[in-house]
Amino acid sequence: MPVDLAYGRFVRELARFTRTWSIRAEAGPPTQVGDLVTWTVAAQGNGWTVETDVRMLRWDELMDGVGERPLARRLWEAVLALLDFSVSGALAGYIRLAWRYALFFLYPLVLIVALAALSAAIGIAAARAGAPAWASIPLGLLVFAGLIVWGRTALRLNHLLDDWIFSREIIRRPDPRLRAKIEAAARDLIAAEEEGSADEIVVLGHSLGAVLGAEILARALTLKPSLGTGRVKIGFATVGSSIPKIALHRRASGLRHAVGLVGAAPGIVWIDYQARTDVMNFYKVHAVRDLRAGERGPLVRTVPIRKVLDPDYYRRVRTNFLRIHNQFVSANDVRSIYDYFMIACGPCHLGTLARAQGGAEACIRPDGSIETGRVVPFAPLPGLDVEP
Secondary structure (H helix, E strand, C coil): CCCHHHHHHHHHHHEEEEEHHEEEEECCCEEEEEEEEEEEEEECCCEEEEEEEEEEEHHHHHHHHHHHCHHHHHHHHHHHHHHHHHHHHHHHHHHHHHHHHHHHHHHHHHHHHHHHHHHHHHHHHHHHHHCCHHHHHHHHHHHHHHHHHHHHHHCCCHHHHHHHHHHHHHHHHHCCHHHHHHHHHHHHHHHHHHCCCCEEEEEEECCHHHHHHHHHHHHHHHHHHCCCCCEEEEEEEEECCCCHHCCCCCCCCCHHHHHHHHHHHCCCCEECCCCCCCCCCCCCCCCCCHHHHCCCEEEEEEEEEEECCHHHHHHHHCCCHHHHHHHHHCCCEEEEECCCCHHCCCCCCHHHHHHHHHHHHHHECCCCCCCCHHHHHCCCCCCCEEEE
């Protein structure tokens, strides 16, 4: 997402967050320094004040590079990417671990085949209706091109196809610019910890951003194995994560090594928030053990997206898969276990929010003050670290 849109959404959703949680919060203007876009947030509740330094890693220009390719090339590369993930063991992993995601994976491929079949049927029908035989093939191709152009926006084919193209390139031919961004972000993270002015540093990765978050932390741990063991707490929140999407590809050994390294790090609290209603994440999949990347890893908590939104609004958007997926980085209408802004701007550390039985709702009272009494701990299923 471009910087202006990302910042605009943050400010808009921050206002909704303040109404839901009975607090006050204001975001400062954004400033770009290299690949990082930063802005500050001042939040205040009943008896507490928090200042947050938001640092958003830019990689929108890398996705723009995919989107600027000619349509025919993008379509070919997208089909190639989908076939690559099918034969590499990734699709089998999706079916084995998260059948909903397997259906989401197949959706663009089925959609392209359906549009091609419809175009062919129109060409054949034209020939049978008396049109010259030599015109039926060009007519079918023209109809197919028109349907693809229409579907780029109407069916969100642009988003879906570019996402798979980029995902394949991460594995097959990583962009040197992306590696440079990860390196710079890892060093910035280490510098922020060593500078010591923060109480907590949270790396929060949404969707494919969770892959980059894991890579950043793994690189930081390689440079500084003691990361997170000092005074400054370090948390890793993966929300609507796409880590298994990439890591289940047999060529993605680097990512599997990265998540194993982060999962085993004693100084990092890793929480993986998932939702059953989000077909674009891996519901009840453990991002380390299910990938055979190690024995330790994140605590998995499920988010009841249906219950965090106004019922009338949820009924309107429940079939909009992208909107449901983006709820992980949007504000809630109702207090709940998970709240993106409570993690980013609230007074409680990520580990406290995640380990409380009621999550964020248990840590903040209705009047906006911090719950100072005993918070009932969350009890995961033995051996799964997944909410009952």
